[in-house]
Amino acid sequence: MKFVAFERAKQGTGASRRLRITGKTPGIVYGGEGQPQLIEIDHNALWHALKKEAFHSSILEMELAGATTKVLLRDVQYHPFRQLVQHVDFQRVDARTRMTVKVPLHFKGEEESTAVKLDHNLVNHVMNELEVSCLPADLPEFIEVDLSGLTKNATVHVNDIKLPKGVKFVSHGKINPVVVSAVPPLVAEEPAAGAEGAPAEGAAAPAAKADAKAPAKKK
Template sequence: MNIVAFERAKQGTGASRRLRNSGRTPGIIYGGEAQPQAIEVDHNDLWHTLKKEAFHSSVLDMDLGGQTIKVVLRDVQYHPYKQQVLHIDFQRVDAKTKLHLKVPVHYTGADESTAVKVEHCTLNIVVNELDVTCMPSDLPEFIAVDLSGLKKGAALHLKDIKLPRGVTAVTRGSQNNPVLVSVVAPVAVVETPVAAAAPAKGKGKGKK
């Protein structure tokens, strides 16, 4: 994916405010052997591009001053209630250095699984993205996971899936094999028997 950026000469709170009012978003590029560099990008283009999933998990080609720089998106700051991007951070990519990024997980085949199709269970998606490390050339746009083999009472763990070549999942502490998808059994509905109606009392007897 491509993004066009421009060098930003003026910095500071006032300069950033004026930049946003003009339809630009301030940002920065850091990492690698070069010094951090202040940049600005067109806000409308950025706003629409940020809606694309691949923009968050791909190596991007940034056109800056007539040169193309390989970068990855690192951070985005949004306005608390306006549809506005306040600031954006990119990291330079070194072809010989591993990346550490979050990659989205795409689940398929759920409707064909025994758990859903036969046993009418509900699948609870616990993890929507994975923390991974890999070389830039091995970075996947997403990780595909097939759920067609799930059965009632089962759960899909990290070690149950096959990661793309060159990609390693990053786990922390005791969570070295987290649950990605859990299977929730259908709730059994127990019908409560209706109590027998009490016999109707007889109407008043005749006078003796």
């Protein structure tokens, strides 16, 4: 994916605020052999690009001052309640250096699995993205997870997923976390006998009301 950026001369809170008023979003590009560089991007173009999954997990081509640089989106700051991108960070990509990136997971086949078709399990997606380490050339746009073989009450772990060549999972201490689990559906409990007010079989009859009159004794 490609996008156009422009050099930004001024920095600071006031300058960034004035830039946003004109429909631009301030940003920065860092990493690689060059120095950090201040940039600005058309807000509307950036807003629509951020809605695309690939913009978050792919190597991007940034056109700046007549040159094209490969970068990776690293951070986006949104306004708390307005549809406004306040700041964006990009990192330059070195073709010879491994990088750590979060890649989205795409699930398929769960409706055909026996866990769903026969046992009516609910499929719980514990993880929707995977943090991986790889060279820029090996970075996948997404990782596909086939759930057609999912069985009753089963779980799918990271080690069960076939990662693309050159891609390694970044564990952060979690050796083999759960990605998907098949959960049995909740079953409503049957009402207890006599719950509607009728006495259960063999139960004693309810006592008479306190204000009921006792029969008169014969003289």
